[in-house]
Amino acid sequence: xxxxxxxxxxxxxxxxxxxxxxxxxxxxxxxxxxxxxxxxxxxxxxxxxxxxxxxxxxxxxxxxxxxxxxxxxxxxxxxxxxxxxxxxxxxxxxxxxxxxxxxxxxxxxxxxxxxxxxxxxxxxxxxxxxxxxxxxxxxxxxxxxxxxxxxxxxxxxxxxxxxxxxxxxxxxxxxxxxxxxxxxxxxxxxxxxxxxxxxxxxxxxxxxxxxxxxxxxxxxxxxxxxxxxxxxxxxxxxxxxxxxxxxxxxxxxxxxxxxxxxxxxxxxxxxxxxxxxxxxxxxxxxxxxxxxxxxxxxxxxxxxxxxxxxxxxxxxxxxxxxxxxxxxxxxxxxxxxxxxxxxxxxxxxxxxx
Amino acid sequence: xxxxxxxxxxxxxxxxxxxxxxxxxxxxxxxxxxxxxxxxxxxxxxxxxxxxxxxxxxxxxxxxxxxxxxxxxxxxxxxxxxxxxxxxxxxxxxxxxxxxxxxxxxxxxxxx
Numbered sequence: 128x129x130x131x132x133x134x135x136x137x138x139x140x141x142x143x144x145x146x147x148x149x150x151x152x153x154x155x156x157x158x159x160x161x162x163x164x165x166x167x168x169x170x171x172x173x174x175x176x177x178x179x180x181x182x183x184x185x186x187x188x189x190x191x192x193x194x195x196x197x198x199x200x201x202x203x204x205x206x207x208x209x210x211x212x213x214x215x216x217x218x219x220x221x222x223x224x225x226x227x228x229x230x231x232x233x234x235x236x237x238x239x240x241x242x243x244x245x246x247x248x249x250x251x252x253x254x255x256x257x258x259x260x261x262x263x264x265x266x267x268x269x270x271x272x273x274x275x276x277x278x279x280x281x282x283x284x285x286x287x288x289x290x291x292x293x294x295x296x297x298x299x300x301x302x303x304x305x306x307x308x309x310x311x312x313x314x315x316x317x318x319x320x321x322x323x324x325x326x327x328x329x330x331x332x333x334x335x336x337x338x339x340x341x342x343x344x345x346x347x348x349x350x351x352x353x354x355x356x357x358x359x360x361x362x363x364x365x366x367x368x369x370x371x372x373x374x375x376x377x378x379x380x381x382x383x384x385x386x387x388x389x390x391x392x393x394x395x396x397x398x399x400x401x402x403x404x405x406x407x408x409x410x411x412x413x414x415x416x417x418x419x420x421x422x423x424x425x426x427x428x429x430x431x432x433x434x435x436x437x438x439x440x441x442x443x444x445x446x447x448x449x450x451x452x453x454x455x456x457x458x459x460x461x462x463x464x465x466x467x468x469x470x471x472x473x474x475x476x477x478x479x480x
Numbered sequence: 481x482x483x484x485x486x487x488x489x490x491x492x493x494x495x496x497x498x499x500x501x502x503x504x505x506x507x508x509x510x511x512x513x514x515x516x517x518x519x520x521x522x523x524x525x526x527x528x529x530x531x532x533x534x535x536x537x538x539x540x541x542x543x544x545x546x547x548x549x550x551x552x553x554x555x556x557x558x559x560x561x562x563x564x565x566x567x568x569x570x571x572x573x574x575x576x577x578x579x580x581x582x583x584x585x586x587x588x589x590x591x592x
Contacts, residue, residue: 296557337555346553350524354555 128266128307130195134204135383142383143202145434151382152461156392161399164463171404175456178426181449182414185233185428185474186220188212188242189420193270196291196304198338198381200432203237211241212420217248219444220418225255227449233415233474235262235428240277253284260287262474266308268315275318282322282331289371289474290316291336295358303340316365325367334369336476342390344401344469348372348477371476374398376429376465398464406471409478412457418444426457428474433460492542525554532561533568 135143142148153163168174189211192203224232232252239245239261252259261281268277281288290312294300297309316333320326325333335355339345352370359365375381377394385391412426416437422444425431435458436442439451471478499506517527528550535543551561 294555294557296559298559299557339552341552343549343553346524346550346555350519351555353523354525 128194128311129305130204131197131301131303131305131308132195132380134195134206135202135380137204137206140383142379142386145432148378148382149433149435149460151386151391152377156395161395161461163459164461165459167399167402167464168407168459171407173404173407176407176410176413176459178452178455178457179413180453181227181229181416183231183233183411183416184220184224184229185235185415185417186212186217186239187235187237187418187420187428187431188239188245188248189237191241192237192264193241193267194238194264194305194308196380197384198303198340198375200376200379200381200429201237202379202432207237210420211237211243212418212422214244214247216418216422216444217244219422221248221251221255223444223447223449224252229256231258231260232256233260233262236264238264238267240267240274246280249280249284249286253286257285258287259284260289263288263290265290265292265312265315266304268318269311278315278318278322278324281319282324285331287332287334288319288324289334289336291338292316293336293338293340295355295362299340313363313365316359316363316367320364320366325365327366332369333367334371335367336371336373338373338375342375342385342388342394342397344374344397345372347470369476371474372470372472373474373476374465374468374472376462378429378432378462395461395464398468401468402464403467403469403471403479405479406467409471409473410466411473411475412466415474416449416452429462429465430458430460433462435460487541489542489545492546495542525551525556528554529556529560529564533564536565537568537572 142151165174168176187201190201190203190207191205191211192207193205195204223229236242240263249259267274269275291304292300292312293303300309300312301307319333322331323329324331337345337351337355345351348370351372355370356367359367377385377391377398382391385394412430415427417425417428417431419425419431423431424437424439424442424444424447425435426437437452438455438458441447466472496510499510517524528547531543532547532551535547548561
C-alpha cells in the first residue's frame with residue numbers, strides 16, 4: 128500500500144497550524160467576504176446555536192494512522208506516533224460513560240485500533256455501554272498479523288463498524304486514500320462479512336462512508352446506497368447495512384487540496400449557496416462531545432481539528448462537569464457550512480433527507 | 481477559455497437569466513427541466529449519465545461541466561462516464577455510417 132500524500136505536519140505546511148487555517152477560512156477572498164456562518168444562522172433565526180442533551184461521547188484515540196488520505200480532516204498519518212490517548216484519559220472516559228449512562232461511545236482517530244489501549248478500552252466499555260462505534264479505516268485489518276483478528280474481536284464485543292470507502296471503484300478510492308487501499312479494503316470487508324457483519328440475519332452492523340473524491344457535494348444518500356449495495360454485491364460479493372454520505376470539510380488536508388488546485392473559493396461558495404436551515408437542529412455538534420487524544424473537549428470533531436475548544440471554563444476531560452454542557456453556545460466558524468450544505472452532513476450521514 | 485470568448489464558464493451560473501425577455505416560456509422550460517431530472521422510472525444517476533452522453537453529442541461545454549459533476553456527485557466513476565460517452569459516440573458515428581447503405585444503393589444504380 129502506498130501513501131496518497133504526507134501529513135501537513137511532516138510537510139511543514141503553514142496549514143499544520145490551526146490558527147493559520149482559521150485565518151484562511153475567515154479572510155476575505157479578493158474583493159468580497161463570504162457571509163459568516165453565525166450571520167447566516169442569525170438570518171434564519173437559528174443563532175445562537177446551543178448544545179442539547181449529550182448523547183454521543185466521541186473519543187479521538189489518536190492521530191496515528193496507517194494511511195495518509197488526501198482529504199483527511201485530522202491530518203492523521205504514520206508519523207503522528209506521539210499523539211495517542213493515554214490509559215488514564217480512557218479510564219476517565221469509562222467512568223463518565225458509566226456514571227452518566229451516555230448512550231453512544233464513538234471511537235475515531237487516526238486508526239483507533241492503533242492505540243495500544245484500544246482492546247482494553249473496548250472490553251471495559253462494552254460492559255457499561257451497549258452502543259460502541261468504531262470508525263475503522265478497513266486497511267488496518269490487513270496491516271499486520273496483530274490486527275488480523277480484529278473482525279472477531281469487533282464481533283465479540285458487538286461493535287458497530289463504520290468504515291470509509293469513498294468509492295466502489297479502485298481508481299476513485301485509491302486516488303483519495305492511496306494505491307492499494309481499495310484491494311486491502313475489499314479483503315477487510317470480506318473478513319468482516321465472514322464473521323457476520325452486514326449480513327441480513329445478523330445484528331452486527333457494518334456501515335460504509337461515501338465522501339466525494341473531489342471538490343463537489345455528494346448526492347442523495349438513498350440513491351448512492353442503492354448503487355453501492357448493487358455494485359459491491361455483484362462484483363465482490365460484499366454486503367453492508369447503511370451507506371453514510373459525508374461532505375468534505377474545508378479544513379486540514381482537504382483545505383490544502385482546495386488551495387493547491389485553486390478550487391477553494393468555488394467550493395466555499397458551493398457550500399454557502401447550498402445552506403439548508405433544516406439541517407441546523409440536527410447538527411452533530413449539538414449532542415456530541417468530542418474529546419481530543421490529549422483530553423480537551425470540543426463540540427465536534429471538526430472544531431477539535433481547528434482547536435476551537437468547548438465554550439466552558441474547564442474544557443478538559445479530567446475536570447469535566449457533564450451536567451453543565453447542555454445549553455452552552457457552540458463554537459462556530461466558516462467550515463461549519465460543510466455540515467449544513469444540501470441534505471446536511473454529520474458522522475451519521477445526511478441530516479435532512 | 482478567454483473571459484470574453486463565446487464560452488465563459490461563469491455564464492452557466494446565469495442560465496436562469498434566459499427567463500429575462502420571455503418569463504412565461506422560460507419558467508415553463510425550467511419547470512419541465514426540473515421535473516425531467518427528478519427520480520422516476522430512471523434513477524437520478526442514470527439520468528445524469530444519459531445527460532452527460534447527450535452533452536457530448538450536442539457538444540455543449542456548459543452541459544459537459546455540469547453533468548460531469550452531477551455524475552460524480554451521484555457516485556459514477558470514470559469508467560462508467562467514459563462508457564456513456566462511447567455510447568453517444570457510437571450512435572453518432574452509426575448515424576453517419578448507416579447512410580453508407582444509401583451510398584451503396586446509389587453506386588449500384590449508377591454503375592455496371
